[in-house]
Amino acid sequence: MKILKTVQRVPGGMMVVPLIIAAIIHTFLPSVLQIGSFTTAIFSSAGVGTLIGLQLFFIGTKLKLRQAPEALKRGVVLLVAKYAAGALLGLIVAKIFGVAGVLGISVLAIVSSVTGANGALYLALMGQYGETADSAAMSVLNIHDGPFLAMLTLGVTGLAHIPITALVAALVPLVVGVILGNLDHDFEKLFGAGTAIVIPFNGFTIGAGIDLTNVVKAGLSGILLGLAVMIIGGGCTFLADRYILRRPGYAGAGLAAAAGNTIATPAAVALVDSHYKPYVASATVQIASAVVMTSILVPLITGRVAKRFGRGQEVLRKEGSVSAETAASQT
Template sequence: MKILATVKKIPGGTMVVPLLLGAFMNTFFPSILKLGGFTTAVFSSAGANTLVGISLVFIGSQLRIREAPEALKRGSVLLLAKFIAGGGFGFLVSKIFGPAGFMGLSVLAVTSCIASGNGGLYTALVTDYGDATDVAALSILNIKDGPFLTMLALGATGLAHIPFMSLVAAVGPLIVGIIMGNIDKDIKEFLQPGIAIIIPCFAFALGAGINFKNILSAGLSGIFLGFLCVLISGFVCILFDRFINRRPGYAGAATSAASGNSVATPAAVALIDKAWHPYVAAATAQVAAAVVVTAILVPFVTAFIAKKFGSEKDKPKTSDKQINGKSKPSLVKKETAQPTLTHVNN
């Protein structure tokens, strides 16, 4: 059976398929994931943070220190794009419709969803289409996973703060990987295969924290919020990635999904500002539904952008172009037969 080959035909398949399988198990057979021991530690949402952390060690080992400033730049630009998308659209909705929003979507729900980002999905997609620098940009993008950007967008800047040690803890595994990969080239080569291997593992664990029933409880408004998130966030992030970062745009598309952590954002905001409390229940269900919808849609959007504007995986390696100083005839024919590759290289 060609299971892996089939999965790889799906955009972001090694991330999306395990994630959906995890969500399926958590929705219909949650008791299996709660058996305890190694089963729960690896296959439930309890293992998600550990597995993502390990993946950051592998990813960091591939990043050259000289590439760090570029990673910070790319991440900062995409973070700003997320803030503008979520805060700007939320502000617009508030001015036109008031805090209650429109079509059952409150300003709290809209901002909590659009201003967040799915770091695990971003990691999987840019690992497939991008380079180590794209992945390292996650160290900055991690800021959007919590309620911080939402609080800023709602005017709660005086009450919101991110402890410095929390930021250090978030990027710690990445730093460890960078150090190991830079002091020993053999370690870099040893850890490189682990990036692709661990993606399905943490994807399943992330999916095990999702319940499909949340989509039903949120109704059409939650599904609509998911499409709205991809449309608004995707447009702004792709625009910033292409015209400020001067990149093809696939990283901007990859960061347009809603974060699983954003499900808790409405409640976190209401703890600080009681005025939002009446909207928390509906917003929480709607954001949870949007998380599932965006996890399905964003890989296809990213694949489309990568195909249209190019990606790192489209660039032929030197070893593919030359053997002993001579071009390989088979590859020359292949490149001629593929207009997409020719367009990207030109």
Template sequence: MRILKTIKRVPGGLMMVPLILAAVINTFTPDIMKIGSFTTALFSAQGSATIIGICLFCLGTNFKIRDIKECFKRGSVLLAAKVLSGAIIGIILNAYFGFDGILGISTIAIVGAATNSNNNLYLTLVSEYGDEKDLAAQNILNFNTGAFFTLIILGIGGKANISIISFISVMGPFLVGMLIGNIDEEIGAFFKPGITMIIPLMGFCIGASINLQNVVKAGLGGLLLGLIVLIGTGIPLVVIDKVINKRPGYAGAALSSVAGNAIATPSALALLDNRFQIYVESATTQIAAAVIITIILTPLFTMYVNKNWR
């Protein structure tokens, strides 16, 4: 059986096939991946941080210090495009429909989902379609993790408390790899295959945190929210990536997703402002569904952009 060849025929298959498999297992038999020891450490959501850390280390060994300026430019442009496009969508809808939003999707659900991107998914996709500079740009993109920009956009940013240490800790494996790789370029060549080899394991760990029942619970609202984020931020990201970064656009497309940690955004907002409390339950479920929807659709969108506009 030529399993690998078949998987590669699927758009983003090296990540998507293990991801969907893990999501199905976690939805119907979650205890299988919680038996402990090495099985849980590698084949559950608990392994995600370690797997991504290894990938960032391998990436760092292939990153050259002379490329820092280009990486900062790519990452900053994409970060601004993602946050601003999500903010504009939320501000326009809030101006016309208030916090209640549209079609049962509240403003906090839209802004919370649209201003966050799944950077693990981005890392996986540009590992397949991009280069080391695209991958290194993730260190800038990590700044749109969590509720920080959502708080600012909704006018209560003064109450946000985000530690710079959290961002430094994310960059640690990359910085160590970069140091070693720039001292000896042969080390970079040695670790380079690890970036691709680890993608299926990364996909499985991401999928192990997904419960497909959330899509059903969220109903049409969750599906629409996912499409709003994909289209409303994906198209501007691709255009800006091509116009300003002078790139093919696949990196922008790879950011057209919803971050998993955006699920906690409604609850965080409600703690800071009681006006949002009535929206927490529906917004949380809808964002969870949008995470799953975009995990499926963003790789397809990225593949399309890469194939037709590269």
């Protein structure tokens, strides 16, 4: 059976196929992934943090110090583009329709979802289509996580902050990998291949936290919010990637998904500004729906973009060398 080759034919298949399988299991048989021990540790949503940490470490061993400025540049440009898209959309809707929003989608839901990005999904996709600098840009893009940007946009930044310890903790695996990889090239050879290995596991653990019934619960408003996240938020990062960074665009496309942790953002915002309490329930369900929808579609879109405009140069070189070795072995 050619299962692997079949999965690889699907755009983003190494990520999206395990994700969909896990989402189906979590939706209809959630207890299967919660039986404990090693099964829960590696196949449930509990494993997301560990696998992302491993991937960051593996990436770090491949990141040379001369690449750090490039990774920083890519991260800052994409971060600003995604934030600007959500902030401007939210402000425009608020100006025209008020904080209640339009078509049942509140400003709270728009800002919370569009300004954020699914870092785990981005990282997994960069492992498949990108190069080291794309993945290392995640150290900057981590600012997308949590309610900070939403609160900033809604004008309550005096009550919001990103704990320094949380930022440091997110960087440690990458930094340790960078140190080891730059001190001894053998560490890169040992751990470098690990990036591709963890991609399907990342996909599965992300999917294990997705409940497909949220799409039904949110109805049309959830679908429209998901489209806004992909088209407006993802469109801005794609354009920034293409025309500011002068890159193929796959990294910008990879940021087009709503982040699972933004589901909690409406409640977090309402805790510091009670004016948004009436919109928390609807916004939470709508964002959950957008997370499901974008988590499935964005890998497919990113695969199409990579196929149309090109992948990271390191990936191309690797595939070229493999092809050359294969051709040589057949002669």
